[in-house]
Amino acid sequence: MRLLLAEDDEALVAGLKPALERAGYAVDVATDGVLAQRCADSIDYDLVLLDLGLPRRSGVEVLQHWRSTRKSMPVVVLTARDTWQEKVAVLTAGADDYVCKPFHTEELLARLAAVLKRSTPDMRTPGPLSVAGLSLDEGGQSATLGDGARVELSAIEFRLLRCFMLHPGRVLSQQRLNEHLYDQATDHESNVIEAHITRLRRKIGRDWIQTRRGQGYVFNALAET
Amino acid sequence: MRLLLAEDDEALVAGLKPALERAGYAVDVATDGVLAQRCADSIDYDLVLLDLGLPRRSGVEVLQHWRSTRKSMPVVVLTARDTWQEKVAVLTAGADDYVCKPFHTEELLARLAAVLKRSTPDMRTPGPLSVAGLSLDEGGQSATLGDGARVELSAIEFRLLRCFMLHPGRVLSQQRLNEHLYDQATDHESNVIEAHITRLRRKIGRDWIQTRRGQGYVFNALAET
DNA sequence: GCCGAAGCTGAAACCAGCCTGAAAGCGCAG
């Protein structure tokens, strides 16, 4: 889960970024509107947290730019102004949710989860994410196999598997996985992903993740056959 | 767009129902929790507006019932209580949004639109490219034949087929295909294209790609005479 | 019908990309 936090208030970022990372997101920070726009133009984020009062380019402008270029990632707007007119304006501009400062971190996290649940197919039901006999336990960082066996996952294995389970049947390139697992600071030329895929396969079974040479990996492509 | 308004405050219903209808929704009203549950069990609503303080059965219970029975329509919760704890509780129970009374009708409509935008897979992806029973799945790098059989394609086969499907009925010369599949640096004197055409035909069926001697290939010219 | 050109296709070579075990690096708890 990769997330862009577009916010210029350093104190807020300092508090929020660790909380988001603890919740399992890879967080990029953009401190003004121009940077935010550029970030999301080059990377496919799963979600954007957008402050309206950004320097250089306002949040609304940035949002309109994204929507007019058919970028469709969920955007949650943060703002200090709590008038219903502004809410309407922001939501009709294409935002998915609207949170007023000051807010409690828990509320924000719950809203993010609600928005993501909505935007990713098949995640509408609460409880553990499960696909065809494999289920992921969000709380305990573990997975349960079809036969009931429980498998403990490391942090990265967990995020990797969740990324797969959120996009069953889709080819995920190594680059894409890299972007989702790590934030912009880390620059990998290596085969980290391959290594983790190996470890993950050893734990949950080889067949769940199929490799497509030169393209990436597919989760649970054994729908038929 | 069919919508269930689960609300027992008659004055609120009297004001809200016409506004919703004006906005283009077909509105059913349920005045208590048991009715609301029964309505949504028998009809697939596009969206439910759920008051938390319903008689006979609370909104949270109803919501939990739906989610546990894997009903996945979007639910927007209405409530008078504005504590962040309740927001978190409601959102984690599976609601999609949370609106506090009193609210402005415009704000509610904007939120409904935002929620629906997310939940309908309408414009999320440009849709699979499909021509006369053959469809190309961009996400899964595969093709689906008319009879439902799925065929996995290699990277080059995929690009080749996409090139054909983007120009149905047009003669594409080998040179032209070469330019589309490789960058200009590579200069092929060989019959790579022919080889790939063979492999592609073997996978999707011979008739899709017709050869025009000395000119090139045509996709789907005279769809199966 | 004959002939050359163009296209088809199976087999094999080639090689980029992937797998994986081992070991080094890193961070954290005791």
Add this chain to the structure above:
DNA sequence: CTGCGCTTTCAGGCTGGTTTCAGCTTCGGC
């Protein structure tokens, strides 16, 4: 500080997609 487990790197081996090649078939013109 030490030990442990997670993460990352590295190198060698392997796999299978891509390309080449050679022999064959098909097509169109004469």
